[in-house]
Each structure stands twice: as structure tokens, then as C-alpha cells.
Amino acid sequence: MDQLPLYVWSGAALVLGLMVGSFLNVLVARLPFEKSIIWPGSRCFSCYRPVRIFDNLPIIGYLVLRGRCRFCGATFSSRYLWVEVGTGLAFLALFLAEVVFNWFNFPGFGFDPLRATMPAWPAVALFCYHATLLSLLIAAAVVDAEHRVIPPLIPFTGLVVGVAGAALIGWPWPHPAGAAAAVGGPKAMPWMLVLDAGPVPIGAQPWPAVGPPPAWAAAGSWKLGLLNSLVGALAGSLVVRVVKRLFETGFGREALGLGDADLLMMAGAFLGWQPVVLSLFVGAFAALLVFKLPTLLLAAVRGTGVDRELPFGPGLAVGVVVTWFGWPWLAPRVQPVLFDLQSMLLIVGVIGVGMLASGLLLRRKAEPAPPEPQPVGK
Structure with a gap:
């Protein structure tokens, strides 16, 4: 009974995730075909009969109907079930990490049911803010995996929510604003010197640029919150566009989507x-290791061809989530580089040359060998 508040709040996060997962299935099913996500209500795509309210309950509806339409018997994709389950578990994990166990060690966060019956409201607000990002990442990933496209409504909705929320959590929140003044001692002390300046406090947003x-x-x-968010949005868009341009210049054809x-x-x-x-480079590794490697192994076992397209x-x-939750460990290690202009330019140059060279190498392998000359008859 002492842990009852913890179980109640964790269960609420799980149920919220299941409900959001049900809505994400609507996005996945309709946005690639430019259909409205509001009208009409949920219905079978075979007989077009509306789905009953109780049949539309997350997980329960799918299991009761055994993945089939109640009226015509048409099968529903198992994706409906897995998106709901995955989103529910993702919300539960996010709640436990940010609100209960205080993964980022924010002051005032953490939930001890022996001392309080509900978590601190700033922790719950940050959970809701980050749950929005997590939901949109899941929707974009599933749509891209099925249709090789990311509908603009998903990232641009996230852009609006992200920028609006960022204005409320300017760095170093939830640390007090005075934590920034304590970093570095003299004003002339560059933040790249970790041993002298010390690690910069990690807030809900990372340190300024x-x-x-x-x-x-x-x-x-x-x-500052708004500035950080706008700079982050611009950097996220530009880094993919630059990598895309360099790689495609060498490869000779389109390789990444906008x-x-x-x-x-x-x-x-x-x-x-x-x-x-x-996260761009972590994501590239994850795409190859987690998504492409199993496909290659399965094709080798079955002796079938390999799909050359890779939904990125x-x-x-995955790269965004891994970098996001790995930031407490990554931040002190990348601080000397991110605050030193010369080191940044050197790394950018090496990566740029590497992407161009990779495109050229793959282009040579993809190009067919020239035909052998035929002997000329007399």
C-alpha cells in the first residue's frame, strides 16, 4: 500500500501511452494518403463500416476481434497492436526515467511515494512535453518504415510544440538561473576547458551554443529558451541537408529524403x-545495424534478393532517443569539442570529405562494368 501512488501514476502513464498509440495508428494509416485524421471516424478499409467504440479500445479491441473486422472478417495489420503496445511501454519508460528515477538528476524531480502522493508538477509537465516528441518520433518511424515517406504534418506539428514549450524551459531550468553564473569563474574562461570551468549544468535544454x-x-x-530551440531546429535541418548534398554529389543520385x-x-x-x-550519426549506425543487417541476414538465409532502399x-x-538519454554521459565528453571552433571545423571537414568519398565509392560499385569489346569481322 505504501507504493500505491507509484503504481497508480505509472499505470496512468501506461494507459495514456496506449491511447496515444491508438491515435498514432490513425496518423500512420491516413497521412501517407493525405486523408483527414479527424473525419471520418475509425472504420474498416474493406467494408467501410464504422468500428464500434468498444472494438476501438487499445489492445483489448484487437485481441477480442482477433485482428479481424467484426462485420466482413477482413484482417487488420498487426501493426495496430504493436504500435499501441510500443507507445504504451515507451510512455511508461519515459515516466519512470524522468519523473520517478530522475535520470537527468534535476533538482526537485524524483517521486517518493512514501513522502508524496503525486509527483512534482514540473516533472509531470516536462514528461508531457517530451512524450509529445516521443509520440511524433514513433509515428514518423512507422510511416517511413511502411511507406518510405515522412508526412510534413508530423515534424512541423512537433516544431510548433517544441518551440512553444522551449520558451518555458530556458537553460539551465530546472536548475536555478544562478547555476549558469557559477560556471567558468572569470568571464574570460572558455567553456571548453572542462577541468577549469567544470561540466556545464545539463537542463531540460542543453547548454547554449x-x-x-x-x-x-x-x-x-x-x-534563451526560444533561441536554443530555433538554433536546434535550424541545425537539425541543415546537418541532414548538408550530408545529403555531399553524399549525393559523390553517389550520383538521391539517397536521403528531405x-x-x-x-x-x-x-x-x-x-x-x-x-x-x-544523433544523426548514431541514427545512421542504428539504421544499418538494427534495421538493415537483419534484412541482409534473412535474405542470405532465404537466398532472395535484397532491397537496396533503407528507410532512414x-x-x-532511435538515434535521437539514444542520444537524448545518453546525454548525461555524452555531455562532459563532447563539451571540449563543441565549445572550440577549431575542433568543430576540423571535425566538420573530416566528416564532409568522408561523406563525399563514401558516395564516390558506392557509386563505383553500383555502376555496371563496361561491356567487353567485340571482335570485328572481316
């Missing part, structure tokens, strides 16, 4: 520019 915030956007102000740029733009509005820049959206979504 180049060091101590300017006077017109003081620490903890809505101006929907991937929109996806990182949305993530940057929520998380800031530092995590999303790193699911990998990017």
Missing part, C-alpha cells in the same frame, strides 16, 4: 542543437 549566454538572453529566460531533415528539425526544437547533430526515419528516431 557557444558559452555563457548573452546579456539580451539571460540564463533561465524565455528568450523528410529526414524535417525529423531532425523537430527533434532539435525540443532538445537543442548538440544532441541532434550527434526509424534509425534517426
Whole structure:
């Protein structure tokens, strides 16, 4: 009984995730075909009969009907079930990480049911804000995996929510604004010197772009929160577009979609520019290891051909989440680089040359060998 409030709030987060997952299924089913997500209500795509209210309950409706329409018997994709289950578990994990166990070690966060019957409201508000990002990442990943497209409504809705919410959580919130003044000692101390300046406090947003915030956007102000969000959105979009341009210049044809740029733009509005820049490369690794490698192994076992197309959206979504929750460990290690202009330019140059060279190498492998010359008859 002592833990009852914890169970109640965790169960509420799980149920909320199941309900959101049911709505995400609507987005996945309709947005790729440019259909309204409001009208008409849920219905079978075979007989077009409306789905009853109780049949539309997350998980329960699918299991009761055994994945079939009540009227015509047409089968529903198992994706409906897995999106609901996955979103519910993702919401529960996010609630436990941010609200209960205080993964980011924010002051005032953490939920002890022996001392309180409900979590602190700032923790719940931040959970709802980040749950929106998580939901849109799931929707974009599933749509891209099925249809090789990311509908603009998903990232641009996230962009609006991310920018609006960021104005309320300017760095270093939820740390007090005075935590920024304690970093670095003298004003001349560059933030890249971790041993002298110390690790910069991690807030709901990461630290500002180049060091101590300017006077017109003081620490903890809505101006700094808005600035960080806009810079993050711009960086998320530009980093994909630049990588796309360099790789396609070498490869000779289109390789990345602009929907991937929109996806990182949305993530940057929520998380800031530092995590999303790193998440691009984490996402590329995840796309190859988690999504492409199993396909290659399955094709080798079955002796079938391999689909050369790789939906990058699911990998990017995984990269954003991994970088987001790995930030407490990553931040002190990338601080010396992100606050040193020369190191940043060097790394950008190496990555740019590497992407161009990778495109050229893959282009040579993809091009057919020239035909052998035929002997000329007399």
C-alpha cells in the first residue's frame, strides 16, 4: 500500500501511452494518403463500416476481434497492436526515467511515494512535453518504415510544440538561473576547458551554443529558451541537408529524403542543437545495424534478393532517443569539442570529405562494368 501512488501514476502513464498509440495508428494509416485524421471516424478499409467504440479500445479491441473486422472478417495489420503496445511501454519508460528515477538528476524531480502522493508538477509537465516528441518520433518511424515517406504534418506539428514549450524551459531550468553564473569563474574562461570551468549544468535544454549566454538572453529566460530551440531546429535541418548534398554529389543520385531533415528539425526544437547533430550519426549506425543487417541476414538465409532502399526515419528516431538519454554521459565528453571552433571545423571537414568519398565509392560499385569489346569481322 505504501507504493500505491507509484503504481497508480505509472499505470496512468501506461494507459495514456496506449491511447496515444491508438491515435498514432490513425496518423500512420491516413497521412501517407493525405486523408483527414479527424473525419471520418475509425472504420474498416474493406467494408467501410464504422468500428464500434468498444472494438476501438487499445489492445483489448484487437485481441477480442482477433485482428479481424467484426462485420466482413477482413484482417487488420498487426501493426495496430504493436504500435499501441510500443507507445504504451515507451510512455511508461519515459515516466519512470524522468519523473520517478530522475535520470537527468534535476533538482526537485524524483517521486517518493512514501513522502508524496503525486509527483512534482514540473516533472509531470516536462514528461508531457517530451512524450509529445516521443509520440511524433514513433509515428514518423512507422510511416517511413511502411511507406518510405515522412508526412510534413508530423515534424512541423512537433516544431510548433517544441518551440512553444522551449520558451518555458530556458537553460539551465530546472536548475536555478544562478547555476549558469557559477560556471567558468572569470568571464574570460572558455567553456571548453572542462577541468577549469567544470561540466556545464545539463537542463531540460542543453547548454547554449557557444558559452555563457548573452546579456539580451539571460540564463533561465524565455528568450534563451526560444533561441536554443530555433538554433536546434535550424541545425537539425541543415546537418541532414548538408550530408545529403555531399553524399549525393559523390553517389550520383538521391539517397536521403528531405523528410529526414524535417525529423531532425523537430527533434532539435525540443532538445537543442548538440544532441541532434550527434544523433544523426548514431541514427545512421542504428539504421544499418538494427534495421538493415537483419534484412541482409534473412535474405542470405532465404537466398532472395535484397532491397537496396533503407528507410532512414526509424534509425534517426532511435538515434535521437539514444542520444537524448545518453546525454548525461555524452555531455562532459563532447563539451571540449563543441565549445572550440577549431575542433568543430576540423571535425566538420573530416566528416564532409568522408561523406563525399563514401558516395564516390558506392557509386563505383553500383555502376555496371563496361561491356567487353567485340571482335570485328572481316
